[in-house]
Amino acid sequence: xxxxxxxxxxxxxxxxxxxxxxxxxxxxxxxxxxxxxxxxxxxxxxxxxxxxxxxxxxxxxxxxxxxxxxxxxxxxxxxxxxxxxxxxxxxxxxxxxxxxxxxxxxxxxxxxxxxxxxxxxxxxxxxxxxxxxxxxxxxxxxxxxxxxxxxxxxxxxxxxxxxxxxxxxxxxxxxxxxxxxxxxxxxxxxxxxxxxxxxxxxxxxxxxxxxxxxxxxxxxxxxxxxxxxxxxxx
Amino acid sequence: xxxxxxxxxxxxxxxxxxxxxxxxxxxxxxxxxxxxxxxxxxxxxxxxxxxxxxxxxxxxxxxxxxxxxxxxxxxxxxxxxxxxxxxxxxxxxxxxxxxxxxxxxxxxxxxxxxxxxxxxxxxxxxxxxxxxxxxxxxxxxxxxxxxxxxxxxxxxxxxxxxxxxxxxxxxxxxxxxxxxxxxxxxxxxxxxxxxxxxxxxxxxxxxxxxxxxxxxxxxxxxxxxxxxxxxxxx
DNA sequence: TATAGGATAATTGTATACAATTATACAGAA
DNA sequence: TTCTGTATAATTGTATACAATTATCCTATA
Numbered sequence: 001x002x003x004x005x006x007x008x009x010x011x012x013x014x015x016x017x018x019x020x021x022x023x024x025x026x027x028x029x030x031x032x033x034x035x036x037x038x039x040x041x042x043x044x045x046x047x048x049x050x051x052x053x054x055x056x057x058x059x060x061x062x063x064x065x066x067x068x069x070x071x072x073x074x075x076x077x078x079x080x081x082x083x084x085x086x087x088x089x090x091x092x093x094x095x096x097x098x099x100x101x102x103x104x105x106x107x108x109x110x111x112x113x114x115x116x117x118x119x120x121x122x123x124x125x126x127x128x129x130x131x132x133x134x135x136x137x138x139x140x141x142x143x144x145x146x147x148x149x150x151x152x153x154x155x156x157x158x159x160x161x162x163x164x165x166x167x168x169x170x171x172x173x174x175x176x177x178x179x180x181x182x183x184x185x186x187x188x189x190x191x192x193x194x195x196x197x198x199x200x201x202x203x204x205x206x207x208x209x210x211x212x213x214x215x216x217x218x219x220x221x222x223x224x225x226x227x228x229x230x231x232x233x234x
Numbered sequence: 235x236x237x238x239x240x241x242x243x244x245x246x247x248x249x250x251x252x253x254x255x256x257x258x259x260x261x262x263x264x265x266x267x268x269x270x271x272x273x274x275x276x277x278x279x280x281x282x283x284x285x286x287x288x289x290x291x292x293x294x295x296x297x298x299x300x301x302x303x304x305x306x307x308x309x310x311x312x313x314x315x316x317x318x319x320x321x322x323x324x325x326x327x328x329x330x331x332x333x334x335x336x337x338x339x340x341x342x343x344x345x346x347x348x349x350x351x352x353x354x355x356x357x358x359x360x361x362x363x364x365x366x367x368x369x370x371x372x373x374x375x376x377x378x379x380x381x382x383x384x385x386x387x388x389x390x391x392x393x394x395x396x397x398x399x400x401x402x403x404x405x406x407x408x409x410x411x412x413x414x415x416x417x418x419x420x421x422x423x424x425x426x427x428x429x430x431x432x433x434x435x436x437x438x439x440x441x442x443x444x445x446x447x448x449x450x451x452x453x454x455x456x457x458x459x460x461x462x463x464x465x466x467x468x
Numbered sequence: 469t470a471t472a473g474g475a476t477a478a479t480t481g482t483a484t485a486c487a488a489t490t491a492t493a494c495a496g497a498a
Numbered sequence: 499t500t501c502t503g504t505a506t507a508a509t510t511g512t513a514t515a516c517a518a519t520t521a522t523c524c525t526a527t528a
Contacts, residue, residue: 015306015511015512016511016512017511017512040478040479040480041479041480042478042479042480050512050513051512051513051514052480052513052514053287053511053512053513053514054511054512054513056291056480056481057290057291057294060291060294060295061294061295061297061298063295064295064298064299065298070480072249072480072481072519073479073480073481073518073519073520074479074480074519074520074521075479075480075520076480084386085387085388088386088387088388088389089388091333091386091389092330092333092388092389092392095329095330095333096326096329096330099325099326099329152318152322152325153319153322154319154322154323154326155322155325155326158326158392249481250481250482251481251482274508274509274510275509275510276508276509276510284482284483285482285483285484286483286484286510287481287482287483287484288481288482288483290510290511304510306489306510306511307488307489307490307509307510307511308489308490308491308509308510309490309509309510310510
């Protein structure tokens with residue numbers, strides 16, 4: 001029973017259903033399955049070499065995660081993210097990442113602090129070299145560390161979900177050169193505020209980090225991308 | 235496809251699985267199934283007159299909602315809420331209810347505003363008469379209206395989940411006389427701030443409302459209740 | 469041609485069967 | 499007694515079978 005959460009991740013990665021779950025999830029986030037696309041249980045099952053049973057169980061969970069929508073007796077469809085959704089998510093994340101940074105200031109372990117520092121340095125290196133893929137990975141990890149450091153399973157899972165949910169957007173955002181540089185600087189400032197034990201500053205900077213990320217997306221027209229494939233949705 | 239959400243509720247209430255889902259969920263929240271208790275798929279299925287298949291699908295969703303924990307090849311257990319969880323939830327809710335109130339100030343419809351006013355008046359009436367059950371219902375509805383008024387499906391579902399998640403606690407909280415009165419007053423103030431279009435005030439008051447609710451719980455020793463049945467968890 | 473109706477096919481929803489894993493009970497040895 | 503190993507039972511994990519619902523296509527008719 002040890003560990004439980006508001007929205008526990010699917011933990012048994014090595015059961016059939018666990019593999020199916022993670023595979024479909026990945027394929028949605030990577031864009032293999034497009035918004036509005038219908039997923040057939042039998043087809044997915046064949047592709048992955050399993051029967052419909054584990055596929056359906058995975059579908060049900062992905063539905064609750066908001067990536068799929070199961071319409072009774074009709075089919076299962078990939079859900080899209082609207083511009084409004086993205087805006088709302090960043091509004092919510094701004095507050096929660098702020099809270100997370102505040103809590104992290106009080107609860108971060110030495111080990112986590114070290115990894116965060118290392119992350120900041122490495123990311124700046126990759127930025128200077130133009131390694132955008134690695135930067136995206138570093139960015140991912142920075143936030144993961146932050147989430148782990150706040151010592152709140154509730155908050156951690158909540159933020160992780162949001163983080164993944166906007167994955168499709170973020171990938172592109174970071175490849176914009178200027179944002180990459182600015183983002184790195186903001187990470188550094190947050191890291192230093194946490195290290196200095198200044199929770200107010202850490203909270204404010206984390207708030208701002210999200211607002212800036214969103215503003216950047218908007219300015220670069222990266223949001224208009226959404227609400228487009230909706231034609232496929234009927 | 236019309237409607238999709240980060241964490242959509244289980245919508246097909248009238249399918250077998252939908253009924254199973256809502257029944258089990260209710261039985262957990264009402265305390266019929268206790269923390270740490272093991273739920274057998276076959277047993278639940280028999281009780282509800284269905285096979286294991288819909289039961290398992292419901293389990294998988296309840297797991298993601300955090301009410302159940304499925305341990306591979308072992309069993310499914312009712313998860314508990316720890317004191318820490320309650321604290322974290324109220325911290326998070328404080329921020330999000332604040333945001334919600336701010337957005338509601340801008341987006342509430344006349345109809346919703348009327349229902350909210352009516353709710354406040356009715357709740358004060360029930361308080362004066364000592365109708366605690368009705369008050370609890372009114373309290374529930376007040377927050378529901380607030381969530382609906384913010385015009386953000388994301389935030390609405392998030393808050394609804396949290397709201398339900400601490401249902402077990404809140405029931406008792408409101409039966410404490412003093413808190414009932416104070417809670418009503420706070421609802422009135424929030425309602426009036428929204429009506430006056432003062433979003434800053436609405437946000438602050440909603441923040442405070444959650445903090446007060448939590449403080450009250452703590453003062454009255456209603457939190458020590460948790461972390462108790464944990465003996466069953468091994 | 470365009471439309472309505474109905475047979476057929478395809479897909480989802482649920483039940484059941486079987487495999488894999490884990491729990492239980494009991495016998496025997498230290 | 500207490501521990502260990504093994505056989506048995508119970509439970510979960512997955513596959514398959516069948517029922518219910520929905521989509522598709524063809525035909526007949528205006």
